[in-house]
Amino acid sequence: MTKIQPDPSFSLDILPPEISTKLHKQIKGEVLVDAASRGRYATDASIYQQFPIAVVVPKSTDDIAIALEVARNAGIPVLPRGGGTSQCGQTTGTAMVIDNSKYIRNVLHSDLSDPDHATVEVEPGMVLDHLNAQLKKHGLWYPVDVSTAAQATIGGMAGNNSCGSRSIAYGNMVHNVLGIDAWLADGKLASFGSYTQSNGEAKVLGDFVKGLVDSLKPEIEAHWPKVMRRVAGYNLDVFHPQSELPYTLDNSVNLAHLLVGSEGTLAYFKSLKLKLARLPKHKFLGEVNFASFYQAMDSAQHIVKLGPTAVELVDRTMIDLSRNNPAFRKTIETALVDAQAKTVDAILLVEFSGDEHAPLLQKLDDLDALMSDLGLPGSVVKMPDSSMQKNLWEVRKAGLNIMMSLKGDGKPVSFIEDCAVPLEHLANYTQALTEVFSKHGTRGTWYAHASVGTLHVRPILDMRRDGALKMRAIAEEAAELVRKYKGAFSGEHGDGLCRGEWISWQFGPKITQALAQIKERFDPTNLFNPGKIVNPPKMDDSRYFRFPPDYQVIHVEPKLDWSNWNVQNNPVTEVITAAGTGGDPAQGLSKAIEMCNNNGHCRKFDADVMCPSYRITRNEKDLTRGRANTLRLAISGQLSKAQHDAPAHLPLASQAVKEVMGLCVSCKGCKRECPTGVDMAKMKIEFLAQYKERFGHTLRDRLVAYLPKYAPIISSIPGLPALLNLRNRLPIIAKVQEWFTGISAKRSLPEWQAKHFWNQGSLPFVSPEELSKADKRVVLFADTFNSYFENENLQAALTLLKKSGYAIHVAQPSPTSKSRPFCCGRTYLAAGMVEDAKERLSALIDHLAPYANKGIVIVGLEPSCLFTLRDEALTMGLGQPAQVVSEHAFLLEEFLSQELQAKRFSLAFKESRQPILVHGHCHQKAFAAVSPTLELLKLIPNANPQLIESSCCGMAGSFGYEVEHIEASKQMAELSLLPTIRNHPDALVVADGTSCRHQIADGAKRDAVHIAKVLESHIY
């Protein structure tokens, strides 16, 4: 039988045309063969990269069966894929990647009648959080709570034998999978479940493995780590149990457990039957404070005897990171016995769960008593309050994110981050490994699962330079420690490319040979994910690296200032070098793009913003990660010329990049929510600038960009505003405009106002010196949209501020100058006209800086305009004035809520006749500026303001008006914003964004109102 080769230089690196045609003809889902699409599937959350031969996104299981048949006949390997969040490279391969996550994600069957024996059968692309959201109303959940729950699929979790934070109570995947139906290498389906009831090919395969195990029992006993967290190789121990926690309650054999952890190398899962658990009604947390890290590690073995559902570590680095961050300081202090003490070296978060309060409180008391017995009286903070617990888990997560967002080429690398050792050795193991790091000139932050001896730690390595050498040296020394302490080298994240070579080290030659025999018996032609688990490459084979030694970035002069990313870091102190010193040929742009480490967090669907385009299409190309990968491949010359024909000085100006940027609404959700702070909105400006330089601006670009230029002219010609507004009343005009400009006739446009902000009588020009004499003073920045289309909002803001006693200067050119009103440059940026934006911003900043220098706050009403001062203005080389302005620029409600806290704002408001719903503009959310809106609205009696849990409204400046994007725009709004508004017909909807208000008016036929108007209309 001809074997399929796993080599990255495998000759079949492009799909032969006849196979491509066959796939396109027969598959109802998507078949992606171009370099950019394949490149987006070339990476997972590891350090590796391998271009697939093709990508199939099946619409149904029939599509999968067809794809498997085509691949088998053509001798092309197959790589099943879920969220692609693996950390070891198991989800990369020169293969036909089949992505289950878009369509193959249904619940097939459930039996929830008896909560203690509830089960569910799902397709492999089902995401854990989505399953648990469906189960919640039944008081049930699937308890393998991996940190990537928002994006990990059940198929991928089973493929990796994933483990959650609460594995001490619930076990790993292998403990919670009851059955798997899977395609075998010959295309036949087999059902893997109870061995005694098995039949057909599953039984034959089971018998084969049993035969091997029977002959290897002494080997297994000698080499198999006796810890619960061992995920290396195949689970031979189903037939000769070795785990601390038996795989089945009655120790019977379940053949599905052979497939769990097989990393797509034995069979392709079609469906998985899962064991569910009751959702505990209550969770109580005890935070144990330690003055020494060693002591914390040493205590874990005693704490687990109290029966906690989790024991998670937060180390000194994370405590300090949280303490130094104003947003998290209060929360981390809730976990400290003495909020002021600087002596806490580690905290163990000990969670107890159950249905009754009293026993849980008793558990916390027991924890307290235990710590006293261990010589640490008074070291426990008891936290029964669930919202406080939630905040604390959030802080832990955020601390980790800050760590991951380290700039420079040295990155925290995952390769020994889930070694598991018996708890009695945890303290010595972590101490010794810390010394290993320090010997190799690096350092790691420790976190995670102290309960099961699996602490995560990622030393900082520069994989482009000496990282590979250090990786091997550290791995070898860590392996010695693991052996000394009788642990498991691979304890959570799987083998993949990173740990494959350590399987034979762990198990010895005979067991390794048995694993190869199993692979041979299941998959004689090497169809499934070759080169993983059996015959793996060396972990440091640089042919598989994402950043191999020959990785090169194209020299480019970016349009924006990216120098803050152009730095290097010190792996021990994590101190970064000065901006601009990182040696990036793209002056920081490529390093900003490379911040994406593929962790897949942008695939989430939760209450936050990121990533609206992915939420509506579920396409990898419409995802922040897909965009970052495409940009990386473009700027490092890894895309084919046919697809990426960009000139050398404009490496982003190609159709391949345009395709991924099309649906990016520049919401800045990723800037805030991506753990490494990938700022795609800014990258979109850079792309647009390069693309438009190459292809020129369209009429629509100019209509949008030059609005601040022509708005004053239009408004000054009597009758013209009314004439232009006819466009909204006469469909034929709208249609003609659509033909000429691409602005959709289905949208109403903002209406010009005859009485606009700048023709309502002169606004006093107050100099910075004069204004600073007033006790209460502020500068109001009147943006173009509110000035010419919704003057009433600015008037309301003026009234509100005046009635509150503020002296006001409205930002405007000096009375002697004939210049147009100021503008923030936003519309120019949206069209990629960076130079024009810079010119407009520069004039505005020159005007505002003297006020800011005197400590005077600048308030604005339109979030996208105001936040341009806090964000893009800092990337245009405008120097110190831009910096000082950014520090003083606030939304009206941000300013007023600060004033409220300082007891300088105290207007009384009338009762509201309606409940209030608030939609936060996505830039407002990106800058954490939504809570001030709620705080202020709470001043209105009876308002009871509620935040709509929505992503971006979908309008995104001009995006929602564009004929090619109107449908996508509506879909984004329909995700939750518009349905929520329709479900509250009596509510007053508050929205600060001009385009958000338009989306709501168009889609829900409701008039949303700016907060300035709401507050002003409720003043007594």
Ligand SMILES: Cc1cc2nc3c(=O)[nH]c(=O)nc-3n(C[C@H](O)[C@H](O)[C@H](O)COP(=O)(O)OP(=O)(O)OC[C@H]3O[C@@H](n4cnc5c(N)ncnc54)[C@H](O)[C@@H]3O)c2cc1C
């Ligand atoms: C920040 C971060 C935190 C993480 N935290 C955890 C954690 O707490 N616990 C943990 O265990 N892991 C963790 N991981 C690793 C990873 O997220 C999990 O292993 C996750 O379960 C993988 O799911 P996925 O859908 O992304 O799988 P993928 O990466 O897509 O696939 C994983 C493996 O399963 C195989 N596979 C997928 N579908 C099938 C199928 N239908 N049939 C056969 N094989 C299939 C693939 O070929 C691959 O080998 C973390 C990763 C990151 C980046």
Ligand code: SF4
């Ligand atoms: S863009 Fe951010 S969230 Fe998405 S995969 Fe990359 S690093 Fe993760």
Ligand code: SF4
């Ligand atoms: S800016 Fe918004 S739409 Fe664009 S990638 Fe980021 S989250 Fe997605």
